[in-house]
Amino acid sequence: MTTPYQQPPQPQTPQQSPQWQGGPSAGYTSPIPVRRAHLGDALASEWTKLRSVRSTMWTLGVMIVLMLGIGLLTALVISTVSSEPEIPSGQEVLSLGFFGVLLGSMCVITLGVLTIASEYGTGMIRTTLTACPSRGRVLVAKSLVFFLLVFVISMVITMTVSALQLSILGAQSPDGGAWLRATAGVSLYLATLGLLSLAIGTLIRHSAGAITIMIGVVLLPLVLAMFMFSDSLTALREFMFDYSIPNQMAAFYSDSIRVSGPSGWEPLWILLGVTAVAMVAAFFSLDKRDV
Amino acid sequence: MIEVHGLTKRFGRTVAVDQLSFQVRPGVVTGFLGPNGAGKSTTMRMMLDLDNPTSGSVRIDGRHYRELAEPLKHIGALLEARAMHGGRTAYNNLLCLAQSNRIPASRVTEVLDMVGLSAVAKKKPKGFSLGMGQRLGIASALLGDPEILMFDEPVNGLDPEGIHWVRNLMKALAREGRTVFVSSHLMSEMALTADHLIVIGQGRLLANTSMADFIQENSRSYARLRSPERARLEEALRDEGFTVVEAEGGLLEVDGASTEELGELAARHGIVLHELSSERASLEEAFMRMTAESVEYHAHAGPRWGMDQPGEDRRGEGV
Numbered sequence: 226m227t228t229p230y231q232q233p234p235q236p237q238t239p240q241q242s243p244q245w246q247g248g249p250s251a252g253y254t255s256p257i258p259v260r261r262a263h264l265g266d267a268l269a270s271e272w273t274k275l276r277s278v279r280s281t282m283w284t285l286g287v288m289i290v291l292m293l294g295i296g297l298l299t300a301l302v303i304s305t306v307s308s309e310p311e312i313p314s315g316q317e318v319l320s321l322g323f324f325g326v327l328l329g330s331m332c333v334i335t336l337g338v339l340t341i342a343s344e345y346g347t348g349m350i351r352t353t354l355t356a357c358p359s360r361g362r363v364l365v366a367k368s369l370v371f372f373l374l375v376f377v378i379s380m381v382i383t384m385t386v387s388a389l390q391l392s393i394l395g396a397q398s399p400d401g402g403a404w405l406r407a408t409a410g411v412s413l414y415l416a417t418l419g420l421l422s423l424a425i426g427t428l429i430r431h432s433a434g435a436i437t438i439m440i441g442v443v444l445l446p447l448v449l450a451m452f453m454f455s456d457s458l459t460a461l462r463e464f465m466f467d468y469s470i471p472n473q474m475a476a477f478y479s480d481s482i483r484v485s486g487p488s489g490w491e492p493l494w495i496l497l498g499v500t501a502v503a504m505v506a507a508f509f510s511l512d513k514r515d516v
Numbered sequence: 517m518i519e520v521h522g523l524t525k526r527f528g529r530t531v532a533v534d535q536l537s538f539q540v541r542p543g544v545v546t547g548f549l550g551p552n553g554a555g556k557s558t559t560m561r562m563m564l565d566l567d568n569p570t571s572g573s574v575r576i577d578g579r580h581y582r583e584l585a586e587p588l589k590h591i592g593a594l595l596e597a598r599a600m601h602g603g604r605t606a607y608n609n610l611l612c613l614a615q616s617n618r619i620p621a622s623r624v625t626e627v628l629d630m631v632g633l634s635a636v637a638k639k640k641p642k643g644f645s646l647g648m649g650q651r652l653g654i655a656s657a658l659l660g661d662p663e664i665l666m667f668d669e670p671v672n673g674l675d676p677e678g679i680h681w682v683r684n685l686m687k688a689l690a691r692e693g694r695t696v697f698v699s700s701h702l703m704s705e706m707a708l709t710a711d712h713l714i715v716i717g718q719g720r721l722l723a724n725t726s727m728a729d730f731i732q733e734n735s736r737s738y739a740r741l742r743s744p745e746r747a748r749l750e751e752a753l754r755d756e757g758f759t760v761v762e763a764e765g766g767l768l769e770v771d772g773a774s775t776e777e778l779g780e781l782a783a784r785h786g787i788v789l790h791e792l793s794s795e796r797a798s799l800e801e802a803f804m805r806m807t808a809e810s811v812e813y814h815a816h817a818g819p820r821w822g823m824d825q826p827g828e829d830r831r832g833e834g835v
């Protein structure tokens with residue numbers, strides 16, 4: 226603390242600028258060495274937070290059980306029921322993973338929201354932001370740690386489930402592109418959906434509220450589309466159906482270019498775009514609002 | 517050093533903090549005093565850049581809070597509400613804070629030891645008592661061994677031993693040359709710990725003075741008299757030019773008079789006295805007088821409860 230005192234740049238310059246007196250103080254100097262903290266330190270901190278609460282273990286545990294359990298169960302049921310020699314194609318087998326992923330996404334949503342909203346619930350956010358006043362750094366650290374954790378777990382599970390399903394049903398391995406979409410594609414999509422939840426959690430600041438909104442976002446368009454009988458609504462109905470999140474997930478498992486709706490990797494780009502917008506909004510909310 | 521300049525905060529139509537300007541200096545304990553709802557916590561939140569001021573600004577050692585790279589090494593704060601995750605162990609709650617500021621993990625064990633929570637380091641704060649929660653908050657404030665410490669009602673919920681500990685801790689921290697800023701609504705508590713006093717009421721600065729000056733100015737000394745011939749005594753006192761105040765229970769209070777002169781006066785007039793004593797108004801009374809106009813939440817010790825309970829605040833009406 227020997228650097229000469231400089232007048233700092235003042236964010237909101239008041240009309241009559243006050244005479245600040247305090248420089249690095251001559252009062253007390255701590256023996257603990259000062260090394261500039263950076264994003265890496267914020268990442269370490271967020272990783273500690275994530276691994277040290279039970280809700281992380283619960284949500285991820287349930288997600289793993291759902292994805293593994295449902296994937297294997299469907300494969301086993303099909304292998305016992307259909308005794309015909311007709312072997313399903315590799316692509317068909319991969320798509321058996323869909324229901325597990327759809328249900329697993331509910332866990333990802335929950336964890337994404339809790340990552341930040343639980344801090345508002347407990348008051349921890351105040352401590353977090355006094356320790357790291359850069360809102361951007363906190364949001365980036367939280368997002369990155371959460372995204373990577375969900376992506377890695379989903380990747381391992383989708384690969385395991387796909388491999389097991391193929392061997393149970395004795396199907397031929399599908400081509401590399403299909404593999405990639407059903408594992409990396411689906412995992413990236415899940416992790417991004419989690420990020421969207423994190424952004425909504427930051428905006429809403431209330432766990433139950435944000436989780437409800439996210440479940441609505443995932444399921445409501447599909448459900449509404451099912452009840453739109455009127456002919457005049459056909460176009461809207463088709464659109465809502467095609468672009469509903471479950472249908473976007475299903476696109477990762479389909480081989481053909483579909484007539485309508487997103488196909489191939491398109492769902493991921495759509496979701497990334499939506500999430501980017503939500504994240505920008507979340508940042509401004511975190512930056513401008515009182516904690 | 518903390519500097520506050522023209523700080524104002526409005527929540528809708530309530531003005532919580534109104535044009536506050538003061539400095540908190542190193543080396544002394546500065547008490548921040550005000551009745552409920554005076555704006556103490558709001559001011560402290562603005563100092564930590566948690567709430568945005570409507571106008572005005574705060575500097576920590578000459579810098580804006582957001583310019584501090586490792587704020588915990590400059591300023592440690594105990595906030596009013598429990599600001600920890602209840603489901604994360606005490607150790608991990610502090611560890612994640614330490615990591616974000618590059619503070620070695622060994623320091624976590626050290627501060628837990630300092631506040632006497634080593635035994636429950638691996639327990640979750642969810643199950644902590646009020647006082648244990650408060651100690652954990654103090655531990656988090658001490659984590660970065662900062663030059664500035666800020667405590668929002670630190671003795672809240674502590675037992676006598678704990679209160680004693682906090683008092684000594686604050687004094688010791690100030691003696692080491694640190695800036696110590698403590699809020700309270702108990703004047704008596706501040707009289708024991710603070711060297712300097714900042715009093716606010718309804719968000720406005722009412723006093724910014726050293727503790728010694730405050731005591732000097734505000735502790736009124738007076739004599740108390742009780743007599744079966746009260747009316748005659750009162751008349752005799754008035755005749756001799758004393759200011760007499762009628763107090764409860766048929767007592768008379770005379771400002772700025774010694775017991776000697778009053779005793780002699782009574783003897784001269786042949787008035788029987790049952791009591792004659794010299795009293796000093798408590799600082800608490802001085803504080804209450806000072807903030808009387810600005811107290812937002814008055815207790816209504818009316819006949820509805822049928823008992824006389826002054827001093828106990830009840831938030832809002834229709835309780």
Ligand SMILES: Nc1ncnc2c1ncn2[C@@H]1O[C@H](COP(=O)(O)OP(=O)(O)OP(=O)(O)O)[C@@H](O)[C@H]1O
Nearest residue numbers: 527530532550551552553554555556557558559701
């Ligand atoms: N987030 C908020 N939204 C609206 N009003 C608020 C908010 N925070 C504080 N206030 C109001 O601002 C005023 C000051 O509150 P504050 O909590 O700062 O008082 P305090 O001095 O800390 O009181 P206490 O001694 O009871 O802790 C009160 O009238 C309160 O109702």
Ligand SMILES: [Mg+2]
Nearest residue numbers: 556557596668
């Ligand atoms: Mg308060």
